[in-house]
Amino acid sequence: MVAGFVRCPGLMNRLSSLRHAALAGLLVFAALATAQTGAEPFLGGLRDNTPRWHAITGARLVLAPGQVVDNGTLVMKDGVIVAAGANVPVPAGARVWSLPGRTVHAGFIDLASSLGVPGPFLPAPPPRPAQLPALETPPLAPRPMSQRSSASKSRFLRAEQDMAAQLESQPEPARTLRELGLLAVMATPQAGVWRGQGALVATGEAGDAKAAVITPRAAQHLAFEINRLPDNAWPTSLMGAIAMARQSLHDARWQRAAASRSGAERVEANATLAALAPVLDARQPVIFAAFDEQDAPRLARLRDEFGLRAVLHGTGFEYRRVQQVLATKLPVIVPLTFPAAPVLADPDGALDVPLATLQHWEQAPSNAAVLHRAGVPLAVTAFGLRDARTQFWPRLREAVRRGWPAEAALAALTTAPAEWLGESARLGTLAPGRIANVVVSRGDLFASDEAVIELLFVDGRPLPTEAFERSDPRGTWAVDGETWQVTGSAAQPKLQRDGGTCDLQPRGREWIVRLPCGKAAEAAGLSIVAEPRGELWVGTAQQGLGPLRAWQAKRVAAAPAASAPASEEAPVPPPRASYPAGAFGIGTPERPALLLVKNATVWTQGPAGKLANADLLVREGRIAAVGPNLAAPAGAWVIDASGKHVTPGLIDAHSHTAIARSVNEFGAAVSAEVRVGDALDATDIDLYRQLAGGLTTANLLHGSANAIGGQSQVIKLRWGASADGLRFEGAQPAIKFALGENVKNWGPRPATRMGTEQLLRDRFLAAQEYAAAWRAHRASPKAVPEPRRELQLETLVEILERRRAVHIHSYRADEILMFVRLAQELNIEVAAFQHVLEGYKVADAIASIGAGGSTFSDWWNYKMEVTDAIPFNGALMHRAGVLTSFNSDDGELARRMNTEAAKAMKYGRLSETEALALVTINPARQLRVDARTGSLEAGKDADFVIWNAHPLSTYAKAEQTWIDGRRYFDLETDRRLREEAAAERARLVTAVLRAPRPPAA
DSSP: OHHHHHHOHHHHHHHHHHHHHHHHHHHHHHHHHHHHHTOOOOOSSOOOOOOOEEEEEEEEEEEETTEEEEEEEEEEETTEEEEEETTOOOOTTOEEEEOTTEEEEEOEEEEEEOTTOOSOSSOOOOOOOTTSOTTSOOOOOOOOHHHHTSGGGOTTBOTTOBHHHHOOOOHHHHHHHHHTTEEEEEEOOOSSSEEEEEEEEEOSOOSSGGGGEEEEEEEEEEOOOOOOSTTOOSOOSHHHHHHHHHHHHHHHHHHHHHHHSOSSOOOOOOHHHHHHHHHHTTSSOEEEEOSSTTHHHHHHHHHHHHTOOEEEEOOSOGGGGHHHHHHHTOOEEEEOOOOOOOOOOSHHHHHHSOHHHHHHHHHGGGHHHHHHHHTOOEEEEOTTOSOHHHHHHHHHHHHHHTTOOHHHHHHHHTHHHHHHHTOTTTSSSOOTTSBOOEEEEESOTTTOTTOEEEEEEETTEEEEOHHHHTOOOOEEEEETTEEEEEEEOSSSEEEEETTEEEEOEEETTEEEEEESTTSOOOTTOEEEEEEEETTEEEEEEEETTSOEEEEEEEEEEEOOOOOOOOOOSOOOOOOOSSBSSSTTOBOOOOOOSEEEEEEEEEEOOSTTOEEEEEEEEEETTEEEEEETTOOOOTTOEEEEOTTOEEEEOEEEEEEOTTBOSOSOOTTOSBOTTOBGGGGBOTTOHHHHHHHTTTEEEEEEOOOSSSSEEEEOEEEEOOTTSOTGGGBOTTOOOEEEEEOSHIIIIISSSOSSHHHHHHHHHHHHHHHHHHHHHHHHHHHOTTTSOOOOOOHHHHHHHHHHTTSSEEEEEEOOHHHHHHHHHHHHHHTOOEEEEEEOTTGGGSHHHHHHTTOEEEEOSSOOSSSGGGTTOOTTHHHHHHHTTOEEEEOOSSTTGGGGHHHHHHHHHHSSOOOHHHHHHTTTHHHHHHTTOTTTSSSOOTTSBOOEEEESSOTTSTTOOEEEEEETTEEEEEHHHHHHHHHHHHHHHHHHHHHHHHSOOOOOO
16 A cells, blocks of 8 residues: 555645645634634644533522522533523433532622732822922922823823733632632722723633633723822812712713714824713713712712713611612612621720721621612622631621521622623523523522532533532431431531431541441441542441441432521611711701790891890791790790890801811812812711801811812701701802912912912913803804813803802912902902901902901911911901901811800900801801891791800800701700710620620631
8 A cells, every 4th residue: 555655646645635635624623713712722732622511400499589499400501501490301411410409599790809900009109309308299280170181191090991901810819709609700990080991700710811701891980089199199089089080071971072073173082081981871880989878979969960870889888878878779789898896905995996886896787688678779799808708608698697688688699780780691590591600509508607609610610619529428328228317517417327426527528437326436346438429428438457348328318408596696776767877876856847936035146136035936947037925826846945045056157077088189279170069078076066066057168278279068067967968058159269378388389379370360261261162162063163071160160250159268468459359350259258367457458349258266376477467357357348257167166156256345346246247147148148047037047046145155055056947956965865875885885795706816
């Protein structure tokens, strides 16, 4: 044959051609296979082409929450579920997993994970120039808002970041999550405001992290994170972070519209704004990482403004405001980060632990149950756990024991997250066509502490756990014609046989059994060393000192599921209906339909003046009448105020109380787009303390680091309400400006007083141009393209159009005069010069533009620019015709605004009603809310205080403080709240001391 081939070169050539063609065909096929599967290119050796065809039989299938098949079959092929249910035939060629006594769930999903996410998450700030002093902040170049919102200008805007392209292989963290049953997790970017696009990844054993991606760009991630680095890059405040999020969405909307327009207009490409386009279309969900329970309504406002599809990643404190969370209609990812019991070393140390901390220790495990009962859609996450391997399932079971139904907990791990991502067709249930992510467990994962996950399938690939390799020996076994019962716990099983009990001794993966049971060891006894392998128990047996022989047993029935032991602990009380947590929390006070306060000295601060032995009638929260001898209507509450004084609620025209996470946005000299109202903090205890001093209304101002600060918010001190419930509805919009040392010395810029004036002029010129551009567009929408919305400039346009008033931080007379001239030039409405400690020098100029002056009662010489301040300032401005008020600018000082007002009687000899007007009707007029409050007149809100003595006396106490006809403070309730707090603390301390301690590390 060989000779024949040698002698036939034509045939040889034909065979060679056939070989080359076949080889080429194989290479093409291999290339196609590689292209289709995404596998590595062929590098030698045999390729793995093992069919992935598996069938689980005899198991309890939980097809979906509430849908159970007790003796079912699940068939998977090539990573996809092809059949699930009862009486499903097992296809020929499939590997059969006979798993009676096991429960099979769809793979669990976690929407908040750091798996595969590279770090560090944010770069360090740039080094300071060598020529600058170490403690001085280098000046920043001015930039318009449109540049500040660009991804290239802020490390906090990273929406284009794509986790699917950045994933790092992290085998051990992936294994930890996988063995918890979390087979699909969201790789979540961890820092910034718009943080980037998370990737849904499988937690299998893929060598290439990117090959584990199930869904790239599955969600955009958002958080109102603030900059804590010394470079002071925007945002440095909660309100700045929210403004950044809003502006960037407006920019993205404009960018998308501009790019779709035809014409010569060139739109600069911006990856961040392009990445936000799916968010605006609601094609991509936004997962928002909250910092406290008050972030939920902040997110809801952003969602409603831009039509987002939003999910809240909660903090575990949501139970405190469950109805508010429910009202947002946000689905919530609940963490299992329950706090450890506080360390109470001694009775004195126990007093140092805040009551709210003790309450959260008790209530945190109930968070999911409370939210579920209220109807809030839930998912659950292992994110934030110190040791997820040992904490996740015990804590989830604790949540179930607290009242979270197991079926709801299962939905939170499967169908809910799949639905929120729009992945219900691929994940969340054991249905044909779904990805073959499967969890096989022995025992009830949601109820039994002994339940274990034994086997996992990720993309249809079996991954046994150690528990599967060391299968639980409990159950009924057929052994050499006998029936054995193995009971006890998984860690300490016991064999019941012939009326005796044998302890099974562990040795590695094997168990040692010595027979007979319950009798003294005998030399001729039987010793068995065997390893449970699924439904078989395989090993060797030795009779006495005889030869070893093979030994095998077969499980014929699983051990009955252990019922959860009855708890001996006292039931956990439900969360308090009051708010905030800790001492002095209250609910919404009752509002009587009719209220009559009788026989008091009534300081109306209106035309009626001060009335002796007079009455105050309130109907439905409004003042109905003031005067002597008013008749009490039927059913009215009657308060006998004989010997007492009644005044309007006090008003603080300059406050920083109840502003969360910084009162200054240091990121730019102009921050007109930030809104104090976005950052209200209803938990600030100063609200309650100031109520105790008779304060009912406050003007919350941005700080004074910026020449143009943020938009202010007038509030009523409705303690116990939500942040939105604090807002004074209908108050005139206003904004904080600042001049002087604060701006030039520790603000972002400018560095001189002259520069401050020029910056103000420049910004108002920009606003005028911005308004003109919009007018041109509205007049000819087809001819003039729509301008980009600039929230900063929109606010300045409101000022130019006198729809927003200015409160301006000021001290020196020269700067006050500068701003008076600027206000006259631009026709700006100035509500008040704040502090204005040299106002007495230029009071006529202030009065000439109708501006007010809100000053301190007697502060002077606390910094260089106030060396000419005098305590007579308020009285002198008042007499010069300036609408004057006294303010606190301090949470502590605001508790005694009545005695601050009294100082004007000493410094300036104002009358008592003139002095009281400094903290009542005058600030109400400055804030443009005098039609509602500031005096006791018919038709106004029932905001009033009952004092035990003359209100300007240092001996006076506010016995009762009413807002809108509701009593928010009174001394008797305060005493009761103190007693309740003491009793609550004692109960919780006792509970902490009785709680089991974790073992020492």
